Amino acid sequence: MTEKELMLSEQLYIAKDDEIKADMMKARELTRLINSTTENQPEYRIQLFKELFQKIGDTFWIETPFRCDFGCNISIGDDFFANFDCIILDVCDVTIGNNVFFGPRVSIFTAAHPIDAQTRNSMLEYGKKVSIGNSVWIGGNTVINPGVKIEDNVVIGSGSIVTKDIPSNVIAVGNPCKVLRPITEKDKQHWSSLAEAYQNNHDKI
Numbered sequence: 001m002t003e004k005e006l007m008l009s010e011q012l013y014i015a016k017d018d019e020i021k022a023d024m025m026k027a028r029e030l031t032r033l034i035n036s037t038t039e040n041q042p043e044y045r046i047q048l049f050k051e052l053f054q055k056i057g058d059t060f061w062i063e064t065p066f067r068c069d070f071g072c073n074i075s076i077g078d079d080f081f082a083n084f085d086c087i088i089l090d091v092c093d094v095t096i097g098n099n100v101f102f103g104p105r106v107s108i109f110t111a112a113h114p115i116d117a118q119t120r121n122s123m124l125e126y127g128k129k130v131s132i133g134n135s136v137w138i139g140g141n142t143v144i145n146p147g148v149k150i151e152d153n154v155v156i157g158s159g160s161i162v163t164k165d166i167p168s169n170v171i172a173v174g175n176p177c178k179v180l181r182p183i184t185e186k187d188k189q190h191w192s193s194l195a196e197a198y199q200n201n202h203d204k205i
Contacts, residue, residue, distance in 0.1 A: 007091050008073070012114075012124045027052060027071045035064045057098065062086060069111070082106065083140070091127035092146075100132055103140030103158060112146045133168065142177075153183060 001009070003017035015021075030052040037045040042061075049056055052071035057078035066086050068074065073090040077098035085105040088094055092110040110127040114120045128147030132138075136150055139158030144150070149165045156162065157173025157180070166172050171180045 007127060008093070010092055010126060010128055012126050014123050015125070023070045023072055027068055030071065031067060034062075034066060037064065056080070063104075073110075076100075077134070091125075092129040093131075094129070095131040097132060097134035097136070097152070099135045101137045103138060103142070105141045106138050106144075107142070108144045110146050139173075155183070 001011075002019065003013045003015065004019045004023075006013035007015070007017075007020065015024075030048055034045055034048045034052070037048070045062075045064075046056075046060060049060065049062065052068070053074045053076060054072050055075040057076060057080065059079045060076065061080070062082040063084045063086075065084065066082070068088045068090055070090050073092060074088055074094045074096075076096045077100070079099045080096060080101075082102040083104040083106075086102055087105075087107040089107075089109045089111045094108055094110060108130050110130050111125065112128060113125050130144055130146065130148050132144075132150045133152035133154070135153045136156070137154075138144075138150075138156045139160065141158055142156050142160045142162065144162045148162050150156070150162070151166060151168040153169045154166055155171045156166070156177065157171065159175070160173050160177040161175040162172075162177040164176065166177065166179065169183045171183060172178060173180050
């Protein structure tokens, strides 16, 4: 197997593969161009992200600055938004579903290093895939660590360090991030009534 194949299959690798270097250089160029776009160039920014990422869905926006390792290992569904200073280290696949929102300075790390110092000092490293389901809101300054799976309809509180999988339909927060409570029908009723009141006020304008 090549070093890139080892990297993508979550095995130990050394980042000396020419293909790895080429993918990284392409990502550096595209993120530089993305981060130099202005508020008056939304179509150009989206086009650059289409070149950078493996897949993006409809209604997509990422505020700059943005950083990633490769970009080509990132797949994002419909209706995605990421606020300022998002970082995604995608040495393995990062898969994000539909209707996902990131606060500022959200970081996703698939990259990892051996605990044993002698092995680590030999420049061997590895990665673990990260996946995020549908209808997920991740608060600012959250870090999602290698190998984590966040399921559907989840709220992650700001400042969380997510080290383990998070099940569907919960609010989770903390360092390490833990489930705080389930998201209930009472939550839905509360926010639906506020949304209805907003719509009624809007209709009167």
